[in-house]
Amino acid sequence: MKCSQDCRHCFRGLCIHRVPLFSSLSEENLVQIAGLIQHKNYEKGDRLISEGTTMESLIIINEGSVKAFRYTPAGREQRSYLFSEGDFFGEQYLFSDLKATYNVEALEAVKICMLTKTQLHKVLHTHPDVAIKLISELGKRIAQMENTFQSLGIRNVDARVATLLLDFASKYGEESPEGTVITLPISREGMANFLGIARETLSRKLSKFEDEGLIRSIDLKTLLVRDSGTLGDLAGLSD
Amino acid sequence: MKCSQDCRHCFRGLCIHRVPLFSSLSEENLVQIAGLIQHKNYEKGDRLISEGTTMESLIIINEGSVKAFRYTPAGREQRSYLFSEGDFFGEQYLFSDLKATYNVEALEAVKICMLTKTQLHKVLHTHPDVAIKLISELGKRIAQMENTFQSLGIRNVDARVATLLLDFASKYGEESPEGTVITLPISREGMANFLGIARETLSRKLSKFEDEGLIRSIDLKTLLVRDSGTLGDLAGLSD
């Protein structure tokens, strides 16, 4: 199946074109790999991966977004990631026989592409470019995690909240004359878990930022960032 | 130069044999790659990498240990890693043109092996096995970081200290009839930075653990872990 201009109708080629991982490949190779890929859809709230499960595939998000999280021994959801279109995950487990150490849940309707363990191995062996790209992506992710580490180590909660807001602004924000409008992908509770702080504390911080004119809360799912400069200062000048 | 049984005297082959990264290679390939590797020695306190520098090589530690750290905007050392024999780092920067975002300093006399950007690319192209191994190692590192995330997100400082002690016990500890004797690679201040807590707090926690009979402080650089079971409970049953 050859891709026409509108990939939305070419399910095989769809995700592969979007994924930076395969961007270095020729059209011919793309089509070849596309044939190996399986597709699956999930509804909001569906579990894609559960802790302790054996992972057999690399998963690439084609449409929608998911959260990755764990439970603390006390049973609270904790420190999750958000993955959205073009992101991939599950690669850690494809080369070891470890079980998944986190859960992944759909935040909305989600379409994914899967490449199984053996197929990925084959691809990596025959296309070193893909391997290098994958290494590079993993490197980026590590660098990003190191950044997150830094902000985590900082006790200053204001800085963490500011960082999250700016992150969201760049990922989910849309520019408007008044500032950046963010459509929040997760609830306040979710954000608090993400930051490792109490729900109430997040509320208070957001209220404070609003009092200071840095943001404006449109409704529970929508936020306007009015002064990203000051937020940036807060995020950086921590400690 | 072919490796004899005692690799210590065969500088070219030395690190390559130790590094899991290259373990899948044939002796022939090993020798070939060994020829590309450069060696360097550092004294305690020497800087291997400075923030903002361009990284041109993958660095593999052959002997000794180093710490990786950043400075907070306020100028405090923060949240470092410890790398020792067989560990490698710097790979994130070899595929992007990013500058180093952390500093690396020798904690003792250190011998390293370096493989430059272009040489590594060449190796990865010609030896897909090495690429896959590298991907797998990076995956492991990510998994490990995710674990660290979890313990970081936990407010319970006791748990974090306990985790660190157990980590050190397995990395630097030696069994003795009374328990595991740890020769600490870093100062109290270093450990506190590592954990993201105040130096004083660490002191107090260690004193508390000692009162409870879990550990015994031999001298400032030596620690005896007497009850790793209870420490494990503390580390796990946090929050």
Add this chain to the structure above:
DNA sequence: CTTTCTGCTTGATTTGAATCACAGCAATCC
């Protein structure tokens, strides 16, 4: 051997976030 310095401990106080408690609002269900 004494002095000095550096890193460590211990105590007192402060601070900032967690927790507890409850009220308001929104969404869903009947």
Add this chain to the structure above:
DNA sequence: GGATTGCTGTGATTCAAATCAAGCAGAAAG
């Protein structure tokens, strides 16, 4: 439309770790 349920915001309180402040011990220097 009204009721149940699940989020959210705010105030009061508690608590744990940071900070401030001495004091101590071991190492290096004179």
